[in-house]
Amino acid sequence: MNTLIGIMALVIVLLIAGRIINRIVSFSGRRAWLLIGGYLLLLVITVPLIYLVPEARKDVRRSEVVLQAERANNAFISAIQQGRLPPLEHMHELSSWSFRYGQPELKLRSFHWEERVQVLVKRNPSLGQEIRLTWYSTPYLLLEYPYDFTHLLALPEVELSDDTLIIRNLEMRMKKELIHFLSESHMHSFTGEDRRIYGPRVMWGQECLYLEVPEHLRISASDVMNLIFVEE
Amino acid sequence: MMYLTEPSLKRVIWNQYLFKMTALPGLFTSLILTQLAAFALSLDGTGGTSIGFDTITVRITHFSGDLIFYFTLMWAYIAGIMLTIRQYRNADFFFVTNRWTQHLSTIALLLTASLYAGIVTPLLGNLLRLVIYWSHPDNVMTAIAPRPGELLLNLLITTWYAALLSCFGYLTGMLAQLNRVFVILIPALIIGSVYVQDSGGILTAAIRFYAGETSILLLSVKAALTLAIVYPFTMLITSSLEVRR
Amino acid sequence: MNVIECRQLSKSYLRKRALHQLTFSIRENTITGVIGRNGAGKTTLLKIIAGFYRPSSGEITVFSERPFNSMKVSQNMIYIDDQITLPTSLSLLDILHMAGRFYPNWDHDLAARMLDYFNLDPLQHLHHLSKGLRSTFLAIVGLAARCPLTIFDEPTTGMDAAIRKDFYRALLKEYLAHPRTILLSSHLLHELDDLLEDVLLIDRGELKLHLPVDELKEYAVAIIGDRELVEWVIANRTVYHRQQSGISRYAAIIRRDEDVLEEARQHGLEIAPVSPEDICVYLTNQTKGRIDDVFDRTES
Numbered sequence: 046m047n048t049l050i051g052i053m054a055l056v057i058v059l060l061i062a063g064r065i066i067n068r069i070v071s072f073s074g075r076r077a078w079l080l081i082g083g084y085l086l087l088l089v090i091t092v093p094l095i096y097l098v099p100e101a102r103k104d105v106r107r108s109e110v111v112l113q114a115e116r117a118n119n120a121f122i123s124a125i126q127q128g129r130l131p132p133l134e135h136m137h138e139l140s141s142w143s144f145r146y147g148q149p150e151l152k153l154r155s156f157h158w159e160e161r162v163q164v165l166v167k168r169n170p171s172l173g174q175e176i177r178l179t180w181y182s183t184p185y186l187l188l189e190y191p192y193d194f195t196h197l198l199a200l201p202e203v204e205l206s207d208d209t210l211i212i213r214n215l216e217m218r219m220k221k222e223l224i225h226f227l228s229e230s231h232m233h234s235f236t237g238e239d240r241r242i243y244g245p246r247v248m249w250g251q252e253c254l255y256l257e258v259p260e261h262l263r264i265s266a267s268d269v270m271n272l273i274f275v276e277e
Numbered sequence: 278m279m280y281l282t283e284p285s286l287k288r289v290i291w292n293q294y295l296f297k298m299t300a301l302p303g304l305f306t307s308l309i310l311t312q313l314a315a316f317a318l319s320l321d322g323t324g325g326t327s328i329g330f331d332t333i334t335v336r337i338t339h340f341s342g343d344l345i346f347y348f349t350l351m352w353a354y355i356a357g358i359m360l361t362i363r364q365y366r367n368a369d370f371f372f373v374t375n376r377w378t379q380h381l382s383t384i385a386l387l388l389t390a391s392l393y394a395g396i397v398t399p400l401l402g403n404l405l406r407l408v409i410y411w412s413h414p415d416n417v418m419t420a421i422a423p424r425p426g427e428l429l430l431n432l433l434i435t436t437w438y439a440a441l442l443s444c445f446g447y448l449t450g451m452l453a454q455l456n457r458v459f460v461i462l463i464p465a466l467i468i469g470s471v472y473v474q475d476s477g478g479i480l481t482a483a484i485r486f487y488a489g490e491t492s493i494l495l496l497s498v499k500a501a502l503t504l505a506i507v508y509p510f511t512m513l514i515t516s517s518l519e520v521r522r
Numbered sequence: 523m524n525v526i527e528c529r530q531l532s533k534s535y536l537r538k539r540a541l542h543q544l545t546f547s548i549r550e551n552t553i554t555g556v557i558g559r560n561g562a563g564k565t566t567l568l569k570i571i572a573g574f575y576r577p578s579s580g581e582i583t584v585f586s587e588r589p590f591n592s593m594k595v596s597q598n599m600i601y602i603d604d605q606i607t608l609p610t611s612l613s614l615l616d617i618l619h620m621a622g623r624f625y626p627n628w629d630h631d632l633a634a635r636m637l638d639y640f641n642l643d644p645l646q647h648l649h650h651l652s653k654g655l656r657s658t659f660l661a662i663v664g665l666a667a668r669c670p671l672t673i674f675d676e677p678t679t680g681m682d683a684a685i686r687k688d689f690y691r692a693l694l695k696e697y698l699a700h701p702r703t704i705l706l707s708s709h710l711l712h713e714l715d716d717l718l719e720d721v722l723l724i725d726r727g728e729l730k731l732h733l734p735v736d737e738l739k740e741y742a743v744a745i746i747g748d749r750e751l752v753e754w755v756i757a758n759r760t761v762y763h764r765q766q767s768g769i770s771r772y773a774a775i776i777r778r779d780e781d782v783l784e785e786a787r788q789h790g791l792e793i794a795p796v797s798p799e800d801i802c803v804y805l806t807n808q809t810k811g812r813i814d815d816v817f818d819r820t821e822s
Contacts, residue, residue: 077302088400095422192418224417227341284597292623300609372624375591520574
């Protein structure tokens with residue numbers, strides 16, 4: 046009710062403002078009709094525009110996307126439990142880094158680590174003095190639509206300092222804004238949408254840091270980081 | 278002797294309609310201004326939720342043409358009232374009219390304006406989506422474009438609502454012309470009825486009558502019937518109004 | 523043929539009785555002046571004729587129809603006064619074009635030429651004009667419409683003397699070239715003497731007289747001379763006005779009567795005509811004396 050009154054008050058203020066503006070600018074005859082016609086024309090042009098916009102028509106087959114994400118998550122979890130590398134083809138590769146490193150020992154440090162992120166280490170004989178990191182994630186989904194927002198995750202900064210690999214800025218990783226277009230409330234009785242969405246349902250993805258290191262490198266990490274050595 | 282002209286009702290209504298369309302562009306420009314204001318306000322989003330876990334917070338912002346729609350309805354109601362003020366009605370009598378042709382031409386004007394509103398309102402909602410998309414291309418989750426059927430449906434529904442609101446505005450304004458009392462009485466009744474009864478009274482019932490409709494055909498019938506009853510009623514009760522300054 | 527027929531027409535409001543039992547008719551193709559003081563009811567009468575107001579009682583027909591809500595009357599009639607407001611987004615030219623759409627006899631050329639003559643810019647807007655120019659423009663519209671019934675209610679408000687003269691000339695020329703029934707209300711009767719054919723005098727809502735101007739000119743005479751003598755000569759006659767304008771100059775105004783005039787001449791009294799305007803003033807005089815009395819009383 047309060048919002049209704051608030052809106053009405055706002056409208057009245059705006060209309061009065063509009064009328065004052067009208068008087069000042071003195072829209073008369075021809076100029077006014079130019080504006081009126083132009084406004085209509087401008088808006089009519091948006092019709093083809095909106096259908097031509099690239100991402101405009103995302104015809105998502107809902108169940109398919111959700112199913113795939115579920116499968117990816119399940120595969121990830123069972124792989125981790127078995128100490129294996131999860132199937133990377135179902136995961137998003139978010140970022141990768143590589144460093145030249147010749148020292149025998151590497152320490153991993155982080156200033157804020159999320160325990161649920163796994164660190165998978167694989168010894169790669171073909172790597173001589175190089176270490177490679179890749180950040181992977183299974184899909185993060187907003188189930189209603191469904192929308193895969195994994196690409197919006199902010200990634201940490203990785204820095205090699207002396208004998209330590211520092212991973213920072215893992216806090217406040219995402220405050221990303223997602224935009225959802227609703228049709229107008231008077232349309233809902235026709236489209237079946239419900240205005241009141243009781244919070245979105247999210248399928249949280251699984252993330253891991255995949256580290257490829259030379260054969261004989263010794264790695265240590267702080268307690269919070271869960272190192273898993275994976276075989277092929 | 279000056280030959281007396283027999284007037285044709287249709288011609289007079291048409292000429293009066295033309296007169297009003299030429300003379301009152303402010304009717305349409307005020308809609309544009311109202312909509313631009315609503316557009317600007319909608320850019321901030323019309324609602325939203327957040328959800329989070331650990332270091333990840335997802336904030337979802339809703340955008341819709343709702344604000345624009347409600348502003349437009351407000352405009353329609355006020356437009357209906359504005360056309361009943363003495364100044365405008367008296368101007369008609371400078372030319373050729375009687376009270377019936379005056380009403381009919383004004384109604385035609387309101388219907389035209391409602392149609393215009395019905396077209397530009399959903400389209401402005403589209404423009405809103407485009408603008409938001411262009412400024413945040415990565416963040417948009419849902420399809421931007423409405424299904425073509427939906428767009429047409431929106432046009433139709435908005436036109437009906439604008440027509441209904443302007444009709445009620447016209448009735449309100451005319452009642453006020455009959456007796457100043459109504460200027461206070463009608464808003465008081467409407468707002469009062471919301472509080473008095475538990476279920477929200479007349480206003481909510483009226484809204485549910487139209488807004489709860491799921492069939493566009495039925496809605497059209499309801500709206501058309503309402504117009505066909507309220508407008509003639511308005512015309513009848515004011516048929517003896519004098520042309521006073 | 524009578525364009526307007528009026529029988530026992532009355533109009534009253536909550537507190538006021540505006541018109542009372544008026545009965546008259548207006549013939550086709552005449553110019554009638556509707557004369558009276560401010561508040562006499564001229565505008566009320568004209569608006570009833572135009573169909574803007576409804577009579578409270580009595581009958582009125584215009585073109586054999588009741589004017590209120592009559593399309594026929596509205597079509598063949600135009601009403602011009604100084605209170606007309608039109609939507610501000612219309613330019614003068616727009617108004618002329620609109621008038622042309624509504625009125626079949628509209629003469630656009632005439633209107634355009636008159637606009638030019640009075641230096642009115644057709645692209646200007648009505649509400650920007652001064653009072654005099656507004657009246658001028660509206661008067662032009664009234665003339666160019668060539669409606670069978672044309673009503674001018676105080677059309678010269680704000681016009682200066684030169685423009686008023688032009689307006690009367692234009693009115694007369696138009697009337698002669700395209701005859702129509704014209705009702706013209708004004709309180710400046712002296713200017714309209716040559717223009718009007720008939721005069722309708724209204725006072726306090728009642729019809730005082732309805733006469734051709736010529737007859738009105740002969741309606742009353744002034745008998746001037748020594749006071750006692752004048753009084754004796756006019757004994758028992760209705761006197762409209764008395765005035766002492768010098769020591770031995772006393773005037774009494776009475777209805778023209780040949781017998782009295784003969785006697786007056788015999789006694790060497792002066793006889794002077796009374797202008798229509800004066801007689802109208804005397805006939806509508808309120809019985810509170812004259813303005814001089816207000817001052818006289820304070821002096822003594």
